Amino acid sequence: MDVQRSITDRFDTCGDYLVRVGEAIGAARTAGLPVIYVVVGFRPGHPEVSPRNKSFSAIAGTGAFAAGDPGAEIHPAVAPRPEDVIVTKRRVSAFAGSDLDLVLGAGGIGHLVLTGIATSGVVLSTVRQAADLDLRLTVLADACLDADPAVHRVLTGKVFPRQADVLTVAEWTKTPAGQESDQDA
Template structure:
């Protein structure tokens, strides 16, 4: 039998502020988190984070160069906090990553393997960032995958649509939060 976990990725205050609430995004994500808790599924929160001074970021890194210049995503940065609408509870796992994929520079794979988790349910900001990169790497690692399309958010709605309707279905089941929640035991 598959052991699943819900991944809530990059839902940090500064990222949510930059992307906005996307037509009730946080309410849908709260629904997914609540459904996972009710079904006793593990929740794994993935955050991007760096040491003071950002020694992990090369000057050649276009994605994270601005974070290094601004001092973002360190323990001292108040925007680094997971958004309180979906904040972890005691017992939830928080994994810190150093790149776009939830696996890059983190101990995520170790945590999943130790927990005998073989199926991932992906949510997060942005669809074209952490969700895409994590999905690709998780597929290569032979995890079963589900993407909650309305549990993901992207700055470009057309990119989100193409990924969730055309690209992701090649490697994952793509469901709405409500569809996924209806499949869980209560």
């Protein structure tokens, strides 16, 4: 989630992070699991962004994350394949302003394996909303990234385990991911 150029470019350690995300994507594909990318995106002029929205109002009118913005592209190190689904969201949660719930329902998907930037943003918001939708969740802690390492540790070590299994990419790829009881993404 949110592995877009404008976001990944903010992190010096993103190279190692992208390798881990790529390993998770590769393992999912090998197991025959669908891969769903979630990106933040807006129409030209950002008509979806309210001036009251503290998170997004600063980019309104800048062209950021709108069609044609190279920074809105998914990082090429983890680029989607034609068979992958790309969901565009309009807020922090992967569900907010997107058709993710429709994609999951149509695919019979009841278990999500989450990665993303930032742990305290899209990952946290998506974990909370997905748990409320009774989805089974796995968070790959080392395939999540946050500007504040302490916040990342608290979320992955104390908060997320209340609603999700929290594993490393290496731990997750050791188990046959395709042998889950529900279909995964």
